[in-house]
Amino acid sequence: MHSKPKVLWIDAVSCYGCSHSFYNYPQIKEILNKIDLIYHPLLPTKEFEIKSSDILIIEGAIKSNFLxxxxDLIDLIAKLIKLSRKVILIxxxxxxxxxxxxxxxxxxEDKGKFYKCKDKIISIPGCPPxxxxxxYAIEMVLNDKKILLDSENRPKEIYSYTSxxxxxxxxxxxxxxxAKNFGEKEGCLFYEQGCQGPYTHSSCNKILWNEVNSKPRAGTPCFGCTEKTFPRKDLFKTETFMGIPANIPLGVSKxxxxxxxxxAKSLTNERLNKRLIDEDN
Ligand code: SF4
Ligand code: SF4
Structure with a gap:
């Protein structure tokens, strides 16, 4: 009998929100049954040992002089990456x-300490993802399938969209x-509530959360949590200059x-305006 692929899930500087997000995966048991989870900080596993793995999953950031x-966290990560076949950054x-x-x-924005190991890394940003x-990332690696990655090693299948x-x-x-306020059923949250949807690589509005919703659908602006600039200042503000967004939506010329x-501003869509009036009443 073949042994199961060894998966080592390590926590760096983390709030464990990424682990908790994974617990919400409806088929988590199927995945856990397919692997030999040699260490996870929260799930019941054996004591931690520095070991080789087929998949090393790293949750959390790194810091110097952190045990x-x-x-030492950075030495530990260096050893574990070296001993792994593939690394998934969660x-x-x-x-x-x-x-x-x-x-x-x-x-x-800059290259990180382990940029040189890029070839074995898959990036799954999101706070949490x-x-x-x-x-998806775990299954693709387990099944030895090729994942098309972008220049930041994110799977295109997930991150070639915007929120x-x-x-x-x-x-x-x-x-x-x-929309004039959070939670309103109608209106866009871009200008007045700081929605980052047009700048944010994620499929939150295609692969819905809990299979039913997303922040903008519920009336909360997208915070851009999958981006390198996260967390930015003024989460609920779209920077404008003379009424024009300082950053134009991704891929669109000014x-x-x-x-x-x-x-659009010079014309009226009666149907949309009627919905807004109906909501006010
Ligand atoms: S990405 Fe977000 S959820 Fe994950 S460890 Fe960092 S702060 Fe927590
Ligand atoms: S994602 Fe944000 S900016 Fe885009 S349509 Fe939805 S609310 Fe508006």
Whole structure:
């Protein structure tokens, strides 16, 4: 009988939110049955030992002079990466630094301490990442399938979208009809509530959370939690300059954006406006 692939899940500087997100994966038991989980900080596993693994999963950021499991964290990560076949970085902290420090692959915008190990790394940013994204990366590696990655080692299948794509408020975005408050059923959250959907690589509005919802669908702006700039200041503000967003939605030229926005603002979509009036009443 073949032995099961060895998976070692290590916590660096973490809040364990990424682990908790994975616990929400409906088929988690099937995945756990397929692997030999040699260590996880929260699930029942054997005592930690420095060991080789087929998949090393790293949750959390790195920091100098930080002890983890009795070892210097950065030395420990270096040893474990060397002893692993594939590395999956789970969460924005692990990929870019996020809330807690430096990432493994990047230090915010710059190359990170382990950038040289890029060839064996898969990045799954998100704070936390969706459980299906985590499961996707694990399953693809377990099944020896090729994952198409972008320049930051994120699977294209998940991160070639923006959170804006698939949002049910897109028509309001197009017609520049704004939600005035959090939680309103109608209106787009971009101009007045700081929604980062048009700048954020994620499939939150395609692969829904708990299979039912996403932040913008529920009336909360996307915070851009999958990005290297997360957490940014002024979470609920879209920077504008003379009424024009300082950053234009990804992939759109300023000229195209301004032309479309100008046309939309000069015209009215009666159906959308009626919905807004109905909601007020
Ligand atoms: S990415 Fe977010 S959820 Fe994951 S460890 Fe960092 S702060 Fe916690
Ligand atoms: S609420 Fe956000 S994600 Fe939805 S359409 Fe507006 S900008 Fe895009």
């Amino acid at each position: 983890r499991l009795g070892f 969460g924005t902290c692990s990929v870019y630094g996020g809330m807690f420090g430096e990432g493994i692959l990047f230090n915010k 969706h459980p299906e994204w985590i499961a 804006h794509m698939g949002c049910v408020r897109n028509e309001y975005f197009e017609w520049k009809v704004d 000229r195209a954006y301004l032309t479309l926005a100008g046309v």
